[in-house]
Amino acid sequence: MLGFGIILLVFFLGETLHFIGIPLPGSVIGMLLLTAGLGSGVIRRKWIAGTADFLLRNLSFFFVPAGVGIMAHTDLFKAYWFEIFFAVLFSFVLVLGTVGVLQRLFTGKRSGS
């Protein structure tokens, strides 16, 4: 419960900073605050490890309710399925290639191979 309390507190701080005007989702700000807290030693890893592991192991379960929402929007999906599929495939291949090739360029340069 301590871990959950800390994570909710950090989440709340993130939402507050978002409300004040930081243009990032509150949860993403919370993610950075947690990283910073762990790095600076303000938050000990053992305090949150159990809760964080539980949340991350079951991450895909938490987006089921949102995913089911597609049933209320089948018309949208039916009308544009081709455009959607094309854009997703196109963009996926570009991201995969960009990141992989760029990173290999850097890694290769440094190791001299």
Add this chain to the structure above:
Amino acid sequence: MVETPLFALMITLIVYLAASQLYSTVRSFLLHPVLVTVVVLIGILTLLRIDYEVYFTGAWPIHFLLGPAVVALGMPLYDQLRLLRRELPAVLISTSFGSIVGVISVTVPLTLMKVPHEITASLAPKSVTTPIAIVLSEGMGGEPSLTASVVVVTGILGAVIGPILLRTVGILNGIPFGLAMGASSHGIGTARAVEEGSLEGASSGLALCLNGLFTSICAPPVVNFISELIGSGG
């Protein structure tokens, strides 16, 4: 009885547990538990004539945990930043580049094809881990459920054909493999990268977190800019 929150919570958990069991038996990314769960639940709700709004109100506590789960990503982010600190400058450059390419390469074709803005906003964060993608989609006027489905499909695409495509450019393993999988197909890609080894898993997890962060920063302005530049966009 079927319109109570209790039923919504129970049916979601039971179907998900069954789908996870199926997945761990068959081990095919095409049968990803989220995909199977969503399809089965839609079938059940349709059969019992339960409106999505009624279901969602009941299942809301599950949905709420997305926020704390994103915050919890701060822990692996911290771990992997430490683990990969020597590679960090290069990693930051390639993942931030990947985030921008990810948003532009989905927004431009959709805007050119004159798809409604709702769809463009829903798809712009498609390479980002679902909980972050849903929030971004909502913020840009997208439809979170469409985002959730598309993100899961992108992840499955990545897990199935990602390693094959990477092999054609000579990337078989290591940090480039992990980063490319995590940046292009988030958690599902990371699950696939973990199978290659712990270095691949760690770098994929790092790319997942960094891509979530960079896309949160760049998606809203980029989508706005492109739809104003190219045209109405709906």
